[in-house]
Amino acid sequence: MPDFEERTEQPTPRRREKAKEKGSVPRSRELISMFGTAGIFLFLYLAGDHSIENIFYLIKYVLGSLHEKDLIFVANFAFPKMVSVLIPFLIIPFVFAVFTGVLQGGFVLKPLGFEIERLNPLNGLNRIFSLSGFFELLKSVFKFAVGGVLFFYIVKKSLHLLPSVPVMSLPEIVAFSLKFIARMVLVVFIVFLALALIDYLIERWRFERSIKMTRYELKEEMKEHEGDPLIKSRIKSIQRELARKRMMQEVxxxxxxxxxxxxxxxxxxxxxxxxxxxxxxxxxxxxxxxxxxxxxxxxxxxxxxxxxxxxxxxxxxxxxxxxxxxxxxxxxxxxxxxxxxxxx
Known part of the structure; x- marks a missing residue:
């Protein structure tokens, strides 16, 4: 195939299928991360009070039992309960992340497979210094900058409340702090979710561009599937379209x-x-x-x-x-x- 031939043809279903078999699907890591975070927020909203109460109870129990009971006994009692409290914080974001990944590009096992080439440090350096790696670096820098701007904006908006903090009671200070943190987390989450959606659209555009075909590749794929009547009809349709395009270029x-x-x-x-x-x-x-x-x-x-x-x-x-x-x-x-x- 000529290396200089431009990829101008839209990908066929077979081309998409081959790309998926290789683990190449339009997928945004940012969107997966944000939905995983959304899973944690949802859990905290629905059952957060109960979980936090259990954590405080366990901490209070451990601290109060250190002088009265054997340390191993306390650990044996507290560890399983602590694990049961923390497991949702691990499982829920994982489930949300997997679900988001499947929604974006379907369930693909290929990326999970072991490939010896991944152990080659030169391949790793190539990925880091590639155009894709540079693009990821730009995204990280941009997110960091956006996060910093949001932080200073929210702090600035809350400065007028700081003089009243010294005269607040402890519960009021806790409530003020939680409200400030919740507001910051909510604003940052909404903005970063919007950025993640934009990132997904960009990744989809890059994927569609990467699987476009040259005319040579299109003709070769046609040859492979000429026996199938449905594909034969599709081939004829594509050939007519190509002939029509060439004809119009002659006008x-x-x-x-x-x-x-x-x-x-x-x-x-x-x-x-x-x-x-x-x-x-x-x-x-x-x-x-x-x-x-x-x-x-x-x-x-x-x-x-x-x-x-x-x-x-x-x-x-x-x-x-x-x-x-x-x-x-x-x-x-x-x-x-x-x-x-x-x-x-």
Whole structure:
């Protein structure tokens, strides 16, 4: 395959399937992290009071029992209970993160597999100093800057309340601190969630661009699946579309466009001393005819209405020269255009 060929074709379903098999799917780590954090917030909202009470109870029990009971006995009692309290803080964000990952790109096992190449330090350095690594660094710096700006903004907004802190009771100070922290966490979370959604859109755009195909790759894939009737139909559709695109690219080279006038359009090219006879380089009916006429007008190509001639020319294959029986009719049009100076 030519290395310089541009990837201009949209990826086929098979191309997407192969990318997924290799573990390549549009996925934002930022979005996964934020939904994992959202899972923790949701748990704290629903059952946070109970969990915090249990933690304080265990701390109070441990501190109060250190002088009365054996340390091993206290540890054996407190450790399982502490684990049971902390497990939700580990499992819930994990479940939310996995769920978000599956929603973004489906369930893919490939990235979990072991590959010896990952142990190569040179590969690791290449990833760090690659364009992708630089992009990740920029994202981290941007997030840090946004977090700093938000922190100073919230602190500045709360400065007018600080003089009243010394006269507050301990419960009031705790309530004030919790309110300040909650406000900061909420604002930071909302902003970072918006950034994560933007990051996902960027990652999806980068993924779509990375799996685009060259025409060569598209043709090779067509060859692999020619036996399947459905794929065969799809191939023919793609081939027609490619042929139509190439045909439209030829229209600006036309000498004249002959129309029906409403339904048909045939573009003829004639170059003295280059073509033995006028040649059909594009033709179409309906919307395609309208497109041919639009391109012709854009490039100042003469458009001549001649219903019988247009119908006769439309029966010819693209790339073929006109038959002798049409010489006189076409020559009359070309002579007219030469006479009025539309072609030279």
């Amino acid at each position: 600006p080279k036309a000498t004249v466009v002959i129309t029906n006038p409403a339904h048909l359009a045939v573009a003829l090219m004639y170059r003295k001393n280059e073509t033995p006879a006028p040649k059909v380089i594009a033709k179409g009916a309906g919307l395609i005819a309208d497109k041919i006429k639009e391109i012709a007008r854009k490039h100042s190509i003469p458009i001549i209405e001649d219903k019988p001639l247009a119908q006769a020319l439309y029966k010819l294959e693209i790339g073929s020269t006109i038959p002798e029986e049409l010489y006189r009719a076409v020559a009359r049009i070309l002579a007219y255009l030469y006479r009025i100076g539309r072609i030279v």
